[in-house]
Amino acid sequence: xxSDFSLFGFEQPFSKMxxxxxxxxxxxxxxxxFAKKGFFTARISDIAKEAKVAxxxxxxxxxxxxxxxxxxxxxxxxxxxxxxxxxxxxxxDPQIMLEIFIAQHLLAMKKxxxxxxxxxxxxxxxxxxxxxxxxxxxxxxIGIIGEIIEKGQKTGVYRDxxxxxxxxxxxxxxxxxxxxVWNVSLExxxxxxxxxxxIIQFFLSGISSPPLQVSGKS
Amino acid sequence: xxSDFSLFGFEQPFSKMxxxxxxxxxxxxxxxxFAKKGFFTARISDIAKEAKVAxxxxxxxxxxxxxxxxxxxxxxxxxxxxxxxxxxxxxxDPQIMLEIFIAQHLLAMKKxxxxxxxxxxxxxxxxxxxxxxxxxxxxxxIGIIGEIIEKGQKTGVYRDxxxxxxxxxxxxxxxxxxxxVWNVSLExxxxxxxxxxxIIQFFLSGISSPPLQVSGKS
DNA sequence: AGAACATGAATGACTATTCATTCATGTAAT
DNA sequence: ATTACATGAATGAATAGTCATTCATGTTCT
Numbered sequence: 473x474x475s476d477f478s479l480f481g482f483e484q485p486f487s488k489m490x491x492x493x494x495x496x497x498x499x500x501x502x503x504x505x506f507a508k509k510g511f512f513t514a515r516i517s518d519i520a521k522e523a524k525v526a527x528x529x530x531x532x533x534x535x536x537x538x539x540x541x542x543x544x545x546x547x548x549x550x551x552x553x554x555x556x557x558x559x560x561x562x563x564x565d566p567q568i569m570l571e572i573f574i575a576q577h578l579l580a581m582k583k584x585x586x587x588x589x590x591x592x593x594x595x596x597x598x599x600x601x602x603x604x605x606x607x608x609x610x611x612x613x614i615g616i617i618g619e620i621i622e623k624g625q626k627t628g629v630y631r632d633x634x635x636x637x638x639x640x641x642x643x644x645x646x647x648x649x650x651x652x653v654w655n656v657s658l659e660x661x662x663x664x665x666x667x668x669x670x671i672i673q674f675f676l677s678g679i680s681s682p683p684l685q686v687s688g689k690s
Numbered sequence: 691x692x693s694d695f696s697l698f699g700f701e702q703p704f705s706k707m708x709x710x711x712x713x714x715x716x717x718x719x720x721x722x723x724f725a726k727k728g729f730f731t732a733r734i735s736d737i738a739k740e741a742k743v744a745x746x747x748x749x750x751x752x753x754x755x756x757x758x759x760x761x762x763x764x765x766x767x768x769x770x771x772x773x774x775x776x777x778x779x780x781x782x783d784p785q786i787m788l789e790i791f792i793a794q795h796l797l798a799m800k801k802x803x804x805x806x807x808x809x810x811x812x813x814x815x816x817x818x819x820x821x822x823x824x825x826x827x828x829x830x831x832i833g834i835i836g837e838i839i840e841k842g843q844k845t846g847v848y849r850d851x852x853x854x855x856x857x858x859x860x861x862x863x864x865x866x867x868x869x870x871v872w873n874v875s876l877e878x879x880x881x882x883x884x885x886x887x888x889i890i891q892f893f894l895s896g897i898s899s900p901p902l903q904v905s906g907k908s
Numbered sequence: 909a910g911a912a913c914a915t916g917a918a919t920g921a922c923t924a925t926t927c928a929t930t931c932a933t934g935t936a937a938t
Numbered sequence: 939a940t941t942a943c944a945t946g947a948a949t950g951a952a953t954a955g956t957c958a959t960t961c962a963t964g965t966t967c968t
Contacts, residue, residue, distance in 0.1 A: 510815055512730035516958060526915040593814050638868060638888045645867020646860035653859050670856045680894045744949040
């Protein structure tokens with residue numbers, strides 16, 4: 473891959489720059505079109521139109537339609553993983569790490585609703601299409617949750633009888649479904665903070681009413 | 691009335707029976723093929739082959755390819771909803787109702803892994819394909835969770851500060867993701883009971899270590 | 909000029925759907 | 939009981955339409 477220095481906002485007077493612009497223009501367009509139509513219903517010509525390039529131009533940058541989808545995953549999920557890891561590494565308290573993860577995920581999904589949809593729907597579908605694409609970035613992403621939980625168990629803030637493998641899935645599933653619906657429909661009126669706090673509450677304390685605590689210490 | 695022998699040895703006394711058989715044979719075949727290949731990659735001829743009918747026969751029972759997918763949802767999810775509602779109605783304790791829902795869901799997903807995959811993947815995709823399909827059965831299904839939570843809040847077993855709309859999504863998402871992965875890969879070694887108890891634990895008590903409780907009696 | 913880049917109409921492969929025909933079974937007539 | 943007729947379920951080859959991909963041609967750089 474050649475994504476070394478290609479950040480937006482800086483004009484480089486080399487011909488290479490032009491090419492990189494097209495590359496990312498096509499990626500962005502693909503995200504948008506895949507989100508709107510789904511991978512299979514999306515036409516190359518739709519993506520070309522959205523990116524304002526000719527159909528044939530797309531084949532100067534990508535091998536085929538699947539390659540576009542794959543590139544979208546690698547590049548876009550990669551960004552999220554990188555950013556999340558970056559933020560979490562600085563923390564040491566598992567509780568806070570988990571809160572950061574949630575907030576970060578919801579923010580990312582809110583910021584780019586199209587990408588959220590592509591990830592949520594096409595990622596699953598894609599296993600069937602691209603036979604040996606392993607979703608490395610995605611697995612890495614979910615793995616972060618598992619590591620946080622394990623860390624919390626070592627330091628004693630999380631129970632030992634919680635299975636981190638199951639927990640990380642349940643945790644991600646909850647986050648994912650909430651943000652999926654949140655993007656699609658009714659629940660638009662909830663804020664990131666509101667959903668964040670609800671999800672943290674679920675996972676840390678559950679939904680049960682707290683037992684009456686006759687506490688010696690409070 | 692009857693001819694003694696038919697050439698092929700089978701008697702089909704009622705022509706209608708034959709028809710109903712075909713309908714459900716096609717549905718089952720479709721579930722299998724959609725699960726294996728995904729809706730778009732699946733060919734009508736694949737389904738026909740799997741159902742052991744001719745391509746054209748399918749159009750005697752369904753209007754088109756989408757109609758098959760839609761029927762799969764309506765009929766198969768309908769069955770699950772019916773069975774679940776049936777079991778839950780007999781209960782009055784929200785805690786037990788929730789446990790039944792979880793066990794029921796996991797069992798259903800385990801019993802028919804293909805259906806699980808179709809629901810988990812294609813159901814989401816379908817909004818884009820079938821423009822005005824509202825996933826009525828599916829919404830109804832998730833709604834059950836919301837009702838249980840609300841009931842629990844009225845009787846005081848669940849906190850009032852839990853938002854049932856968000857909670858039902860988080861709850862379903864967790865269940866869904868766990869059973870999705872469970873079907874696909876590694877985690878096959880967990881039992882329904884193990885996963886059930888983990889999920890119940892998450893939602894009722896969270897993952898935090900319980901605060902030291904100094905009981906009133908000591 | 910030559911190279912690199914871009915275009916979009918034309919190609920060709922693929923597959924959902926149709927429909928003329930066959931076939932199995934039921935009914936009526938003898 | 940046998941034959942003739944009627945019904946409509948089932949078939950699968952042919953059709954018709956859709957797109958991903960290519961490539962002959964144009965444009966823009968150095």
